[in-house]
Amino acid sequence: MSLFPSGHATHPQWRMAASLVLAQLRAQMALPEYAHSPSLGLLYITDHYAPEAQDLLDFLSAELPEVTDWAGTVGVGVSANNAEYFDEPALSVLLCDLPAHHYRVFSGVAPLGLGFEPHTALVHADASTPDVAELIAEMAERTATGYLFGGLAASRQGTVQFAMGGDGNMRGQGAARGVFSGGLSGVAFAEDVALISRVTQGCLPVSKVHEVTAVDGHVLLELDGEPALGVLLRDLQVSLDLQGPQRSPALQKALEVVRSTLVGLSSPGQDSVDRSGHFGADVLVRHIIGLDPARQGIAVAHPLEVGLRLAFCQRHVQAARADLMRICAEIREELEPEMWPADLATPGAGGSAAVAPQPARRIAGAVYVSCSGRGGPHFGGPSAELQILRHALGDVPLAGFFAGGEIARQHLYGYTGVLTVFTTPA
Structure with a gap:
């Protein structure tokens, strides 16, 4: 070819x-x-x-x-x-x-x-x-x-x-x-x-992986048995004081952080986050479309069910660049041979560009x-x-x-x- x-x-x-x-x-x-x-x-x-x-x-x-x-x-x-x-x-x-x-x-x-x-x-x-x-x-x-x-x-x-x-x-x-x-x-x-x-x-997890334990349609009610909104705020290290001044700088900053946060969903038993700290290919990233303070819930732009795995994540330039470079590196690794030829594995053979392993494909x-x-x-x-x-x-x-x-x-x-x-x- x-x-x-x-x-x-x-x-x-x-x-x-x-x-x-x-x-x-x-x-x-x-x-x-x-x-x-x-x-x-x-x-x-x-x-x-x-x-x-x-x-x-x-x-x-x-x-x-x-x-x-x-x-x-x-x-x-x-x-x-x-x-x-x-x-x-x-x-x-x-x-x-x-x-x-x-x-x-x-x-x-x-x-x-x-x-x-x-x-x-x-x-x-x-x-x-x-x-x-x-x-x-x-x-x-x-x-x-x-x-x-x-x-x-x-x-x-x-x-x-x-x-x-x-x-x-x-x-x-x-x-x-x-x-x-x-x-x-x-x-x-x-x-x-x-x-x-x-x-x-194009995004990176900002929390550990949680288990969805209670839902109502698109509304996430509980994570790991705790109120979902409380888990979100704890993971993001922000507070939504809705009883205080609605235009306070602290509240506005907290809302900005929440608005920039998404959820990564995966099926039960799947490894949502790999060892490098990135999402796996089977993770679906969806928007948070609203909060439900009365029920301490989170509305998500995807049907939910008990047992799903979920991690909060954020999208920004650095995350997009890092993740794009990651998949390119994975492809390059697959093109390389699985092992060095025996004659190149001897002492003194390494370090020379002339004897570097050539891609198999x-x-x-x-x-x-x-x-x-x-x-x-x-x-x-x-x-x-x-x-x-x-x-x-x-x-x-x-x-x-x-x-x-x-x-x-x-x-x-x-x-x-x-x-x-x-x-x-x-």
Whole structure:
């Protein structure tokens, strides 16, 4: 597997932006280390181009006849290596060098049929689809690993998804020509497609893990048998003196701390917080939407049940940067060999760059789906989020979008980033 060609551009006119991307793709496809005839294209556009989505797909597929399959969607922003385009007309493309029998493009018009065993899947979904979270969970059950990655389309002028296959499954079915609205679409991958995926929550726990012992719908009443509001205030080391002056500096500061606090929820028996002090991938971070002083309760933007594990957490620039760097480090560790070769483990062999262990695998391309509420401002500056990725992973081909919700495993997240890299033997 060669490196995946990638391109990105912004321009008020979609055809000019697409032409700039084509020039980048063709230049890379002429280089020896890049794929010369990739068959799968991932296309992400900002919502400025949503009305011209069909024309844009037709143009790219005509100019790149070797790319027989396309998938993608729309976001309020798109991402590329070292750059993000937020709230401006832009597109980002990644051409994947995968054998055609190792993947299948699917959509509501052409769902996955018999004869292909999905191992993992890239999924794009429309948030307005009824029971979208349940549909995502059902899709995860259809894969051998239960692992999905992707996100919800985000647009202010029409939600679109791209799904076009070169085996005849997509064309000729009604008016479908590769651009859809509603439901799920994406690419299912066979076991032969090696990839590594990680979720960054962008927040850090500020309390120990508690057990939920009493609830009323979305209202958390007790933690570890104690009134939930009291536990929250104790963990945050603040006091809400509601009997005192309503504009006192101490009360205002305490309210600010509470407003900046969220909850991380996980199933009974799961390790919510790992040894490094970060949340695990199965933790769902949800907002605190209100307090109930009369019952000493906390209202949470998620259905609650007794037995759940809960830790309070906070989101800020430092936490977001640290957690993003953490998942990049985990991916790099997986790319390294599990042990040193025997001839390099002898005394005196260490310390030389010439004999350092070489990665067993390398990154051929990457897809990054981040929340539309993140992006540069959340990380301290324009494109700062993507610059962290490049600094940690190197100059790897990358495409992605800023979503209305992120998909990882069978879960639908919010305010997270989902980084997936396709790997090949070094």
